Amino acid sequence: MFPSRLRRAAYRAIILSALPFAWLSLGREAQAQTVNAVPASGARPAPSRPDGVRIAAMQAPKPARLNVVRFKKIDYVGLAEIAAQLEYKVSWNEVKRELTLRNGVRTLVFTTDRREVSCDGRRFFLGDPVLARDSLHYVGKTDYEGGLLAIMRPDLAGPLPSPLQTIAIDPGHGGNDPGMENESLHLQEKVLTLDVALLLEKLLLAQGYRVVLTRRDDRNLGPTKPVDWQQRAVVANVAGADLMVSIHFNSLYPNTRVGGTETFVFTRRGQRSDQSLGAGQTDDAESELVPVNRFDPWSSLFAHEMQGAVLKKLGTSDRGVKSKHSAVLRGLNCPGILVESVFLSNEAEAKRAATPEYRQKIAEGIADGIQAYASTLEALRPKSAWSSANPIPSSPSIPR
Numbered sequence: 583m584f585p586s587r588l589r590r591a592a593y594r595a596i597i598l599s600a601l602p603f604a605w606l607s608l609g610r611e612a613q614a615q616t617v618n619a620v621p622a623s624g625a626r627p628a629p630s631r632p633d634g635v636r637i638a639a640m641q642a643p644k645p646a647r648l649n650v651v652r653f654k655k656i657d658y659v660g661l662a663e664i665a666a667q668l669e670y671k672v673s674w675n676e677v678k679r680e681l682t683l684r685n686g687v688r689t690l691v692f693t694t695d696r697r698e699v700s701c702d703g704r705r706f707f708l709g710d711p712v713l714a715r716d717s718l719h720y721v722g723k724t725d726y727e728g729g730l731l732a733i734m735r736p737d738l739a740g741p742l743p744s745p746l747q748t749i750a751i752d753p754g755h756g757g758n759d760p761g762m763e764n765e766s767l768h769l770q771e772k773v774l775t776l777d778v779a780l781l782l783e784k785l786l787l788a789q790g791y792r793v794v795l796t797r798r799d800d801r802n803l804g805p806t807k808p809v810d811w812q813q814r815a816v817v818a819n820v821a822g823a824d825l826m827v828s829i830h831f832n833s834l835y836p837n838t839r840v841g842g843t844e845t846f847v848f849t850r851r852g853q854r855s856d857q858s859l860g861a862g863q864t865d866d867a868e869s870e871l872v873p874v875n876r877f878d879p880w881s882s883l884f885a886h887e888m889q890g891a892v893l894k895k896l897g898t899s900d901r902g903v904k905s906k907h908s909a910v911l912r913g914l915n916c917p918g919i920l921v922e923s924v925f926l927s928n929e930a931e932a933k934r935a936a937t938p939e940y941r942q943k944i945a946e947g948i949a950d951g952i953q954a955y956a957s958t959l960e961a962l963r964p965k966s967a968w969s970s971a972n973p974i975p976s977s978p979s980i981p982r
């Protein structure tokens with residue numbers, strides 16, 4: 583699926599030499615490719631690194647500007663206009679008050695006054711509800727630009743993120759922060775997240791990715807929880823990660839009935855998080871654009887693919903793609919999401935999560951989600967653009 587696996591391998595070798603890091607690991611397959619990529623002469627073809635860390639993003643075509651209308655201090659854009667611009671067909675169901683947009687690849691169903699969108703049959707939560715005015719339907723401009731556009735037409739969602747080479751895995755919690763606990767089954771979230779992370783690492787290494795874990799044992803990454811959380815993004819950034827997935831297990835004690843899978847993106851600027859939208863919750867919108875917000879479209883696409891892959895693998899109920907102001911994701915210099923695969927507060931799900939076989943399935947589901955996202959991006963990358971954007975230097979040194 584990549585234009586040149588040899589070049590990728592050589593490229594990984596350069597990163598390794600430039601960024602020695604205790605927790606980095608390189609797959610056997612990748613190591614073999616790195617050796618094979620070195621010609622007998624000792625000169626090794628490798629892409630240039632214009633900014634020292636990341637490959638320059640390619641320029642994507644830009645969609646025409648949409649008309650913006652303002653309701654209740656929120657900017658909205660019309661779904662009919664979006665459909666026309668993105669070449670989607672529109673149909674309206676008066677009984678269900680649903681507007682369906684489809685293009686043969688994706689099907690999105692918007693319901694009047696609701697934040698929940700059905701996207702390819704999966705749940706995706708907008709920050710603001712769909713609005714109906716004078717027989718026209720609107721979605722929030724922020725939801726469209728930072729979420730829906732990349733899912734509906736990723737080719738129009740702005741410059742593509744750098745090709746996936748390094749993936750950061752964050753096993754949630756650790757040390758004196760056990761995370762959620764199921765006391766009757768003696769389960770601690772921090773133990774399960776680390777196990778899934780190590781299983782996932784194996785799968786990704788076998789696929790040729792470079793992998794960085796934010797922790798490999800039972801420890802905190804900082805003296806306080808906020809510092810611990812922030813540090814996870816720092817580890818990913820220092821390693822030059824192209825993608826981050828933070829692994830968690832859910833809980834809703836005292837409710838022991840709820841189960842299912844949720845995937846979170848960092849909340850888009852100016853919107854309330856899903857956690858703040860319950861009864862009695864206060865507005866937690868942030869006006870500041872934080873580092874990970876620059877990747878909102880791609881985090882949304884990644885979350886949508888991840889949710890689908892994990893649901894398919896585990897057969898869990900779909901609790902949707904949602905948003906939170908996660909300190910783990912906030913400082914990232916790449917797209918990132920947080921996966922809550924199953925509930926430890928649900929006895930049936932917790933019993934499954936207690937088995938190594940099921941944790942392997944969770945890791946496989948997450949690996950499938952990464953692969954689905956990677957495939958979507960690679961399908962958009964012109965085959966020749968990678969090499970033309972990264973001319974081969976004459977004679978780079980060989981890292982060993």
Ligand SMILES: [Zn+2]
Nearest residue numbers: 754761830831
């Ligand atoms: Zn957690």
